[in-house]
Amino acid sequence: MSSIKSDPLYNDTEPFVEIDPSGRFGRYNDLLGSGAVKKVYWGFDQEEGIEIAWNQVHLGKFSGDERMVKRLQSEVCLLRSLGHKNIITLYAVWLNRKNHTLNFITEVCTSGNLREYRKKYKNVSLMALKKWARQILRGLEYLHKHEPCIIHRDLNCSNVFINGNVGEVKIGDLGLAAIVGRDHIAHSILGTPEFMAPELYEEDYTEMVDIYSFGMCVLEMVTVEIPYSECDSVAKIYKRVIHGIRPLALRKVKDPEVQAFIEKCLAKPRERPSASELLKDPFFDNLEDLV
Structure with a gap:
């Protein structure tokens, strides 16, 4: 019997x-998505006969820094050991030194990311939004309680994915997550400005930055508007964030319960509830546990 490796x-x-x-x-050459340093392509697992997502990170200026390359590779490798239904599964990771890329294979969700899905389906009940939010929190709780603690640092609706046929939500784009040691503090900036907590800009933060980003995700899910879309530059977003000025989209949230829940997530770092605490919040009371 011929091996997969010998197949044409x-x-x-x-x-x-x-x-x-x-x-x-x-x-394949078909793009699923792309960012500043990463492209995601359609792929195929010949062994299992399933479609997959082929993530390719261009190392660029890091390619000559062996220490940084090894750190990135080890971080992604650790993510391979994760196992949670609300976290995208990582199947394989390897370094292509010739092309200066870090590659990793993940599962692919049938309905794409939550941002595009929400734009496509405008008539979504608050109950459904709460179910999505709760699943994101379950994923964050798993990451934050992991040993060592894992901070996503770039949580937003474009890297939360959904299997729309069953309403299953999964956190993805973990390839550049920060893995935090005993001091529970990370020291580098990585993220999407509209979703970044103020302390992220100061490069001195904990896993609570993910709670802030989660709050912004809930805001986007409710309003179908990216926070701080009133700003036409990163500098203006930065200025508003560090001064605690809320995005105008928050004014569009008419439900006081939803607004209060979002505000809890956007509070100062020491005042933000953990993922575990938020899962016990009355916001999720009387929610059917179907997913």
Whole structure:
């Protein structure tokens, strides 16, 4: 019986443009999404016969810094050991030194990210939004209680994914998460300005930055508007965030219960509830536990 590795680099419909070192995963040229340093492509797991997401991080200026490359690789490798239904599963990770890329294979969600899904389906009940929010919190609780603690640092609706047929929500884009040691403090900036907590800019923060970002996610889910869309530059967003000026979108939240819940998440670091505490919040009372 021939091995997958010996199979030709194509399938019946579309050729792979790249294949992983084991020969198991193939990458197509179709983009699922892209960011400043990362591109996500459609891929296929020949062993399991399922579609996957091929994440490719371009190391760029880090390619000559062996220490940084090893750190990134080890962080992603640790994520491979995670196992939670509200966290995207990581299947494989490897370094392509020739192309200066860090590659990792993850599961793919059928309905894409929550931002696009919410734009597509405008008529969503508050009950459904609460179910999505609770699942995000369950994922955060798992990350924050992990040993060592894992801070996402870039949580927003574009890297939360959904299987719309069952309403299952999963946190993704964990490849550049910060893994925090005993001091529980991280010291580098990484994130999306509209969702970044004020202390992130100071480079001295804890996992509570994810709670702030989660609050902004809830705001976006409710209003279908990216926070601080009234600002036309990162500098203006930064100025408002560090001075505690809330996004105008918060004024569009008419339900006092929802507004109060969001404000809890956006409070000062020491006053923010943990993911575990938020899961016990009355906001989620009387919610059916279907997912």
